Amino acid sequence: MPRIAIAECKQEVSTFNPVPSVYDDFRQARGQAVLDYHRQCREEVGGALSVFDAADDVEVVPTFAASANTSGGVLTAESFDHLSNDFLSSLAQSGKVDAAYFSLHGAMQAENENDPEGFLLQEARHILGPEIPIVVSLDLHGVLTDRMLEHSDAIVTYHTYPHVDFFETGVRAANLLLKITAGQVRPVTARVKIPALVRGDELITETGSISECIQLAQAIEASEIGLSAGVMWGNPFTDVPELRTNIIVVMNGDEASAKEHALELAKRFWTHHEKMQVPLTSLEDAIREASAVTTGTVVMMDAADATSSGASGDSNAILREAVRQGYCGRLLAPIVDPAAVQQAMAAGIGATIRTTLGGALDPARFKPLKLEARVHSLSDGKFQSESFGWQWDAGNTTVLEAEHFTIVVGTRPVSLFDRSWFYANGQNPQHFDLVVVKSPHCEPHMFADWCAKLIHVDAPGATSANLNSLGHKTCSRPIFPLDEGVEFHPVAEVFRRL
Numbered sequence: 001m002p003r004i005a006i007a008e009c010k011q012e013v014s015t016f017n018p019v020p021s022v023y024d025d026f027r028q029a030r031g032q033a034v035l036d037y038h039r040q041c042r043e044e045v046g047g048a049l050s051v052f053d054a055a056d057d058v059e060v061v062p063t064f065a066a067s068a069n070t071s072g073g074v075l076t077a078e079s080f081d082h083l084s085n086d087f088l089s090s091l092a093q094s095g096k097v098d099a100a101y102f103s104l105h106g107a108m109q110a111e112n113e114n115d116p117e118g119f120l121l122q123e124a125r126h127i128l129g130p131e132i133p134i135v136v137s138l139d140l141h142g143v144l145t146d147r148m149l150e151h152s153d154a155i156v157t158y159h160t161y162p163h164v165d166f167f168e169t170g171v172r173a174a175n176l177l178l179k180i181t182a183g184q185v186r187p188v189t190a191r192v193k194i195p196a197l198v199r200g201d202e203l204i205t206e207t208g209s210i211s212e213c214i215q216l217a218q219a220i221e222a223s224e225i226g227l228s229a230g231v232m233w234g235n236p237f238t239d240v241p242e243l244r245t246n247i248i249v250v251m252n253g254d255e256a257s258a259k260e261h262a263l264e265l266a267k268r269f270w271t272h273h274e275k276m277q278v279p280l281t282s283l284e285d286a287i288r289e290a291s292a293v294t295t296g297t298v299v300m301m302d303a304a305d306a307t308s309s310g311a312s313g314d315s316n317a318i319l320r321e322a323v324r325q326g327y328c329g330r331l332l333a334p335i336v337d338p339a340a341v342q343q344a345m346a347a348g349i350g351a352t353i354r355t356t357l358g359g360a361l362d363p364a365r366f367k368p369l370k371l372e373a374r375v376h377s378l379s380d381g382k383f384q385s386e387s388f389g390w391q392w393d394a395g396n397t398t399v400l401e402a403e404h405f406t407i408v409v410g411t412r413p414v415s416l417f418d419r420s421w422f423y424a425n426g427q428n429p430q431h432f433d434l435v436v437v438k439s440p441h442c443e444p445h446m447f448a449d450w451c452a453k454l455i456h457v458d459a460p461g462a463t464s465a466n467l468n469s470l471g472h473k474t475c476s477r478p479i480f481p482l483d484e485g486v487e488f489h490p491v492a493e494v495f496r497r498l
Contacts, residue, residue: 001057001058001059002057002058002059002098002099002181003059003061003095003096003097003098003099004052004058004059004060004061004097004098004099004100004101004177004181005061005063005091005094005097005099005100005101005128006034006045006048006049006052006060006061006062006063006065006100006101006102006103007063007064007065007087007090007091007100007101007102007103007124008034008038008044008045008064008065008066008067008102008103008104009064009065009066009067009083009087009102009103009104009105009108009116009117009120010066010067010068010103010104010105010108010139011025011026011067011068011071011072011075011105011107011108012068012071012105012107012108012139012141012235012238012308012309012310013071013072013073013074013075013107013108013109013235013237013238013310014071014072014073014235014237014238014309014310014311014462014463015073015074015109015237015238015239015240015474016237016239016310016462016463016470016471017072017073017074017310017311017312017362017462017463018073018312018361018362018364018462019072019073019312019361019362020072020073020074020075020076020079020111021068021072021073021074021075021076021079022075022076022079023076023078023079023082023083025068025069025070025072026066026067026068026069026083027066027067027068027069028064028065028066028086029064029065029066030062030063030064030065030086030090031062031063031090032062033062034062034063034064034065035049035060035062037065038065039053041388041389041390042166042167042388043067043103043166043167043170043388044103044137044166044167044169044170044173045065045103045170046166046167046170047166047167047168047169047170047171047172047173047174048101048103048137048170048171048173048174048177049170049174050167050170050171050174051170051171051174051175051178052174052178055178058178061094061095061097063087063090063091063093063094064086064087064090064091065103066083066086066087069392069393069414070307070308070392070413070414070415071307071308071309071310071311071415072310072413073310073312073462074109074110074111075108075109075110075111075116076110076111077110077111077112079110080110080111080112080113080116081112084116084119084120084123087120087124088120088123088124088127091124091127091128092127097128097132098132098181099132099133099134099135099177099180099181100124100128100132100133100134100135101134101135101136101137101173101174101177102120102121102124102134102135102136102137102152103136103137103170103173104117104120104136104137104138104142105117105138105139105141105142106138106139106141106142106143106144106148106232106234106235107139107141107142107143107234107235107238108238109238109240114240114241114474115143115145115147115148115240115242117136117138117142117145117148118145118146118147118148118151119147121134121136121147121148121151121152122147122150122151124151125151130497130498131498133153133177133180133181134151134152134153135152135153135154135155135156135173135174135176135177135180136148136152136154136155136156136173137155137156137157137169137170137172137173138155138156138157138158138232139157139158139163140157140158140159140161140163140230140231140232140233141232141233141234141235142157142232142234142235143232143234143235143238143240143242143243143244144191144232144234144242144246144248145242146242149189149191149495150495153180153187153497154173154176154177154180154187154189154227154228154250155189155228155230155248155250156169156172156173156176156228156230157169157228157230157231157232157248158230159205159214159217159218159230160205160206160214161203161204161205161210161441162204162417162441162442162443164443166388172221172228176227176228176250179227185227185252185253186252186253187227187228187250187251187252187253187496187497188250188251188252188253188254188255188258188494188495188496189248189249189250189258189494189495189496190248190249190250190251190255190258190259190261190262190263190492190493190494190495191246191247191248191262191492191493191495192246192247192262192263192265192266192490192491192492192493193244193245193246193491193493194244194245194246194247194266194269194270194273194488194490195244195245195476195478195479195480195486195488196233196244196245196269196270196273196276196479196480196481196486196488197233197234197236197243197244197245197467197475197479197480197481197482198233198236198245198273198276198277198480199236199276199277199278199303199440199465199467200275200276200277200278200279200465201278201441202272202275202276203233203276204441209272209275209276210231210233210269210272210276212268212272213231213265213268213269214230214231216229216261216264216265216268217229217230217231217249217265220249220261220265225251225252225253225254225257226249226250226251226252226261227250227251227252228248228249228250229248229249229250229261229265230247230248231245231246231247231265231269232245232246232247232248233245233276234246235309235310236467236470237309237310237462237463237470238310239470239472239473239474239475240474240475241474241475241476242475242476243472243474243475243476243479244475244476244479245269245273247262247265247266247269248262249261249262249265255494255496258492258494259492259494260492262492263490263492266488266490267490270488270490273480274480277465277481278303278440278456278465279456280456280457280458280465280466281455281456281457281458282457282458283317283318283321283457283458283459284321284325286300286318286321286455286457287318287321287322287325287327288325289453289455290327290329290433290434290453290455291325291327291328291329293433293452293453295452296451296452296453297429297430297432297433297434297435297450297451297452298329298433298434298435298451298452298453298454298455299429299434299435299437299447299448299451299453299454299455300318300434300435300436300437300454300455300457301437301439301440301441301454301455301456301457302315302317302318302436302437302438302457302459302461303438303439303440303456303461303463303464303465304317304457304458304459304460304461304462304463304464304465304466305317305438305459305461305462305463306416306417306438306439306440306461306463307336307413307414307415307416307438308415308416308417308439309439309440309463310462310463311413311438311461311462311463312336312361312362312413312462313334313335313336313361313410313413313414313416313438314335314336314337314358314359314360314361314362314366315335315358315362315365315366315438315459315460315461316335316357316358316359316366316368316369317358317366317457317459317460317461318333318436318457318459319331319333319335319357319358319369319405319407319436320358320367320369322405322434323369323371323405327434328404329404329432329433329434330404330405330406330431330432330433330434331404331405331406331432331433331434331435331436332406332407332408332422332427332429332432332434332435332436333405333406333407333408333435333436334407334408334409334410334416334421334422334436334438335357335358335407335408335409335410336360336361336394336409336410336411336412336413337356337357337358337360337409337410338360338395338411338412339355339356339360340355340356340357340360340398340400340409341395341396341397341398341409341410341411342396343355344375344378344398344400344409345378345396345398347375348375348378349375349376349377349378350374350375351374351375352372352373352374352375353372353373353374353375353400354370354371354372355370355371355373355400356368356369356370356371357369357371357400357407357409362461362462365460365461365462366460371402372402373400373401373402373407374400374401374402375398375399375400376398376399376400376401376406377398377399377425377426378396378397378398379396379397379398379424379425380395380396380397381393381394381395381396381397381410381411382394383420383421383423383424384420384424385415385418385420386418386419386420386423386446387417387418387420387443392414392415392420392421393412393414394410394411394412394413394414394421395410395411395412396410396411397409397410397411397425399425399426399427406427406432408421408422408425408427415439416437416438416439417439417441417442417446418442418443418446419446419447422435429447430450435447435451440463440465467481467482468481468482
């Protein structure tokens with residue numbers, strides 16, 4: 001009966017967010033608690049467990065699981081040391097195992113480690129030994145490094161954006177690991193590096209040009225000797241040396257086929273790469289366009305302050321411009337501002353307070369905006385995600401009403417890729433003329449399918465789609481779109497373990 005170790009460590013980071021992430025930002029579980037949690041939610045580990053639980057001859061060995069409550073800034077050195085020690089010591093205490101499945105993200109970064117996932121895999125390999133198969137699942141926004149490939153047997157990535165296949169990715173990873181463990185397949189991986197950082201609607205896997213690559217990757221996986229294939233366009237806000245787009249193809253023992261398919265995937269990606277940028281509208285023009293819409297709701301995508309991508313969540317840029325222009329419609333916006341929440345809590349529901357909003361966490365980008373507002377509601381900030389039913393916690397939260405503006409104000413960032421924070425605080429986006437959405441993309445039914453107009457705004461922030469505004473210092477250059485005239489000469493590198 002093979003004993004299979006399971007571990008998790010996930011966070012996406014923006015290097016450009018000045019607020020560091022810390023150890024306590026992670027939901028953590030050990031031993032049996034890992035199984036108890038993940039058997040109740042549809043994430044990668046849950047998908048893997050559904051496969052292992054269905055196999056009569058597998059003993060699951062849960063070790064350690066950590067997942068950040070949301071994306072954030074670079075993890076402090078002390079926190080990463082603590083987190084990695086928990087991960088590795090739990091693995092070392094698991095006894096002899098025959099295989100391991102790790103659910104990682106790929107876009108972590110710490111003050112003392114630019115490749116946290118690679119470090120964890122390297123040290124796990126030292127603990128487990130060279131012969132133990134390790135399969136890793138990653139977000140397609142992960143930064144795929146040489147060290148990650150050298151110390152794992154196969155990589156399995158999401159196939160969807162916006163992400164809806166967490167569970168399914170775990171299923172694919174677990175099935176592959178069982179085949180490797182049983183000696184039925186011998187994976188060989190081909191990787192092609194592409195010098196491109198991309199964003200925008202063309203990366204929506206259902207409708208964008210990236211679908212051509214994703215469909216080919218899925219066809220490769222479904223082929224007789226295909227094991228895994230994917231496009232990892234990375235997180236352009238995690239400024240680390242190996243940041244880029246990667247193509248990976250894992251085949252059963254066939255190096256030539258793996259290289260051929262990887263090169264074809266890379267060729268198809270490069271064909272479309274120039275249009276994989278977001279057409280952005282200036283703040284001034286965005287408010288002017290919203291004012292011209294007389295029926296229905298205008299949705300402004302403020303991806304520059306997307307907490308799910310690693311931003312701080314305290315941008316008031318759109319709100320400030322709406323005030324400056326005298327926007328007359330009903331506006332709904334989210335923001336993180338602990339001091340304003342504390343002031344509202346002290347005043348109580350129905351009170352009028354004079355406060356400031358914005359710039360609480362990233363004051364270099366956002367100047368606090370003075371306003372007078374009525375405290376409409378107060379809550380503890382705990383709510384359930386509309387998308388996946390996950391439990392989220394924004395800390396103490398208030399809804400402030402400043403004339404025709406309604407602002408949902410939280411104590412700490414939470415992911416905002418759906419409507420759940422609005423709903424949890426009694427606000428229906430469809431009842432407003434203008435709604436600020438702090439996410440690069442949401443599933444279409446959230447906003448795009450019903451709004452009168454959707455505008456991608458060129459606002460400041462740690463996750464701006466205007467990549468040239470961020471100031472990358474570490475990633476390899478030249479790279480599109482940070483440099484002019486970037487050339488691509490595809491080379492397929494092969495990684496094969498034992």
